[in-house]
Amino acid sequence: MVTEKSAIFIIFGGSGDLAHRKLYPSLFRLYKSGFLKDHFAVIGTARRPWSDDYFRETVITSLKDYFDDSESVMKEFAQHFFYQSHDVNDSEHYIALKNLAAKLDDQFSAGHNRVYYMAIAPRFFGTVAEHINSEGLKTDGYNRLVIEKPFGRDLDSACELNGNISKAFPEDDIYRIDHYLGKKMVQVIPDLRAHNPKFEKALNNKYVSNIQVTLAEKIGVEDRGGYYETAGVLRDMVQNHIMQIIGATAMDEPEATDAKIIHKHKCDLFASLKEMTPEQVDQDFVRGQYDTDNLGEENAYRQEDKVAEDSNIETFTAGKLEFDSDRWSGVPFYVRSGKRMPDKTSRIDIVFNEKVDELGIKPNTVVTLLIERKDGHSILINGIDYKESAQDFIKFPEEKEFDNAREAYESLIIDILSGDRVHFTLWDELRSTWKYIDTIEERWASQTPEFPNYISGTMGPDSAEMLLERDGNSWVWDD
Ligand SMILES: NC(=O)c1ccc[n+]([C@@H]2O[C@H](COP(=O)([O-])OP(=O)(O)OC[C@H]3O[C@@H](n4cnc5c(N)ncnc54)[C@H](OP(=O)(O)O)[C@@H]3O)[C@@H](O)[C@H]2O)c1
The missing domain is CATH 3.40.50.720 (NAD(P)-binding Rossmann-like Domain)
Structure with missing residues (x-):
C-alpha cells in the first residue's frame, strides 16, 4: 500500500x-x-x-x-x-x-x-x-x-568528515548512501537466506569453498577522469559497494530485518576482517590499468581527459579477503572490479564444496546471485536459471515483485522518507572497511606499478587469474 x-x-x-x-x-x-x-x-x-x-x-x-x-x-x-x-x-x-x-x-x-x-x-x-x-x-x-559517496578517501579523512557531520546531526538522522544497497537483489539477500533454510545452513566454512563478488564495467572512465584520478577502483568500488554486498551475504543470519540488528551483524563481520601485512597485500591483491583495445581504437586510461599521462591510478583490482570468525575462517572471498572489461556485470558467485552433499545439495554446486539481471535471470544454479534447475534448495521469495523492482535511488528515497536506515551505511561499518582498504593503499603507494597492464575489453591482468589458481580455484565469471 x-x-x-x-x-x-x-x-x-x-x-x-x-x-x-x-x-x-x-x-x-x-x-x-x-x-x-x-x-x-x-x-x-x-x-x-x-x-x-x-x-x-x-x-x-x-x-x-x-x-x-x-x-x-x-x-x-x-x-x-x-x-x-x-x-x-x-x-x-x-x-x-x-x-x-x-x-x-x-x-x-x-x-x-x-x-x-x-x-x-x-x-x-x-x-x-x-x-x-x-x-x-x-x-x-x-x-x-x-x-x-565518497565518504572520505581514507580512514583519516572519513573520521574527520564524520566528526564534522556528527557535530551537527545525530547518527540516527544521517543517511549515508551506497546505491548498491538500493538494488533489489542486494536488499533481498537476507530474505533469500530466511526463506531457504538449506541454503542458509550451507552458508559457512563447512560447506563453502569460496565466495566471489564481481562488479565489472564495459566502459572506461568516460568524462569522470578528474574524479577517478583522486580515487581508483579500490576506493570507488571495493571499500563501499563490494564490502556492502559481502556484508549482506556473509553476516550472521539476522533474527529480524530490523535496521539495528542488521547493522550490528554487518559491523561484527567487518570487524572480523583479517588484517594483512604489507607482504600479504603483495600476494593477495593485484591492480591493473587499461590500455587501448586490440584495434588501438579506444583511449588507454592515460589518454583519457583530465588524466595524468603517467597516472598510476588503478582501473582494475582483484583480491582475496578473509575473515577471522567461526563462520568464515578459512574461506577466501575473492573480489574483482574493473573498467573496460568484456561486459557489464554485477554478481555474487557462491561456490560450495563436496561436503554440501550431506545437506542434499549436489557437490561443488555454484549459486550465482545476479545483482544486475541479465536476460531476466536473477539466480543461477550451476549457470542455469534456478527455476529450470533440478535442485530446489534456493528459491526467490517474491519473483513477481522483482519484475517491478524500483530503481535503487527511488527505493532509497522511500526509505529516507520512512525513516528506515537499514539500507544505509553506518559509521562503524565504514571505519572497519576504510582501515582494511588503507593497508592496501599504503602498500601500493610505496611501489610503482607497471601500467598499463591490460588490454581494453579483456578480463584484466593475468595476475587476477593467478590469484585464484594459486589456491586451486578459478573465477566463475570468465568471458
Ligand atoms: N554524478 C553521479 O553519477 C554520482 C554518483 C555517485 C555519487 N555522486 C556524488 O554526488 C555529488 C555530486 O556529484 P555530481 O556529479 O552531481 O557533481 P556536479 O555535476 O559537478 O554538481 C555539483 C553541484 O554543486 C554545485 N556547487 C559547486 N560548488 C558550489 C558552492 N561553492 N556552493 C554551492 N553549490 C556549489 C554546482 O552548481 P554551481 O556550479 O552552480 O554552484 C552543482 O550543482 C558528489 O559528491 C559525487 O561524488 C555523483
Whole structure:
C-alpha cells in the first residue's frame, strides 16, 4: 500500500549531474506512484543564478530522457520545484534557504519535515551540515541528512568528515548512501537466506569453498577522469559497494530485518576482517590499468581527459579477503572490479564444496546471485536459471515483485522518507572497511606499478587469474 509522504527536500547541488540524472527522475517516479503527491516541495540550490522557471525547465528536460509521460504531468510535478541561489560558504544564504523552506512548508503542508540532500562535492559535506545546524534550519519535524559517496578517501579523512557531520546531526538522522544497497537483489539477500533454510545452513566454512563478488564495467572512465584520478577502483568500488554486498551475504543470519540488528551483524563481520601485512597485500591483491583495445581504437586510461599521462591510478583490482570468525575462517572471498572489461556485470558467485552433499545439495554446486539481471535471470544454479534447475534448495521469495523492482535511488528515497536506515551505511561499518582498504593503499603507494597492464575489453591482468589458481580455484565469471 502506498502512503503519501510529506517533506521539503533541500538539494545542495541542485543544478548538478546526480540531481538531474538520478534524483529528479526518482522523485518523479515517486510522484507517479503516489508516495509524493500534494505535501512536498523541492528546493534546488547551487551558485548559478537560476530562476524557478528555468530550474523547472531543466528538471522537465532531464525527465524527458527517461519518461514518455505527457508534458502536462511533468509540468504539474515541476510546480513543486523551487530554486535558491546559494554558496555553501555564505552563512546569509542559509537564512534565505530557511525562510524559503518555511514558506513552502506552509504552502504545501509538509509537516515541518526536512530532507537535506548533499548532491555536492564531498569537500562541502561538513560545511553544509554545520551551517544547517548553526543557522537554525532544523525544525520540530524530522531533519534527515543524506550524504552521497565518497565518504572520505581514507580512514583519516572519513573520521574527520564524520566528526564534522556528527557535530551537527545525530547518527540516527544521517543517511549515508551506497546505491548498491538500493538494488533489489542486494536488499533481498537476507530474505533469500530466511526463506531457504538449506541454503542458509550451507552458508559457512563447512560447506563453502569460496565466495566471489564481481562488479565489472564495459566502459572506461568516460568524462569522470578528474574524479577517478583522486580515487581508483579500490576506493570507488571495493571499500563501499563490494564490502556492502559481502556484508549482506556473509553476516550472521539476522533474527529480524530490523535496521539495528542488521547493522550490528554487518559491523561484527567487518570487524572480523583479517588484517594483512604489507607482504600479504603483495600476494593477495593485484591492480591493473587499461590500455587501448586490440584495434588501438579506444583511449588507454592515460589518454583519457583530465588524466595524468603517467597516472598510476588503478582501473582494475582483484583480491582475496578473509575473515577471522567461526563462520568464515578459512574461506577466501575473492573480489574483482574493473573498467573496460568484456561486459557489464554485477554478481555474487557462491561456490560450495563436496561436503554440501550431506545437506542434499549436489557437490561443488555454484549459486550465482545476479545483482544486475541479465536476460531476466536473477539466480543461477550451476549457470542455469534456478527455476529450470533440478535442485530446489534456493528459491526467490517474491519473483513477481522483482519484475517491478524500483530503481535503487527511488527505493532509497522511500526509505529516507520512512525513516528506515537499514539500507544505509553506518559509521562503524565504514571505519572497519576504510582501515582494511588503507593497508592496501599504503602498500601500493610505496611501489610503482607497471601500467598499463591490460588490454581494453579483456578480463584484466593475468595476475587476477593467478590469484585464484594459486589456491586451486578459478573465477566463475570468465568471458
Ligand atoms: N554524478 C553521479 O553519477 C554520482 C554518483 C555517485 C555519487 N555522486 C556524488 O554526488 C555529488 C555530486 O556529484 P555530481 O556529479 O552531481 O557533481 P556536479 O555535476 O559537478 O554538481 C555539483 C553541484 O554543486 C554545485 N556547487 C559547486 N560548488 C558550489 C558552492 N561553492 N556552493 C554551492 N553549490 C556549489 C554546482 O552548481 P554551481 O556550479 O552552480 O554552484 C552543482 O550543482 C558528489 O559528491 C559525487 O561524488 C555523483
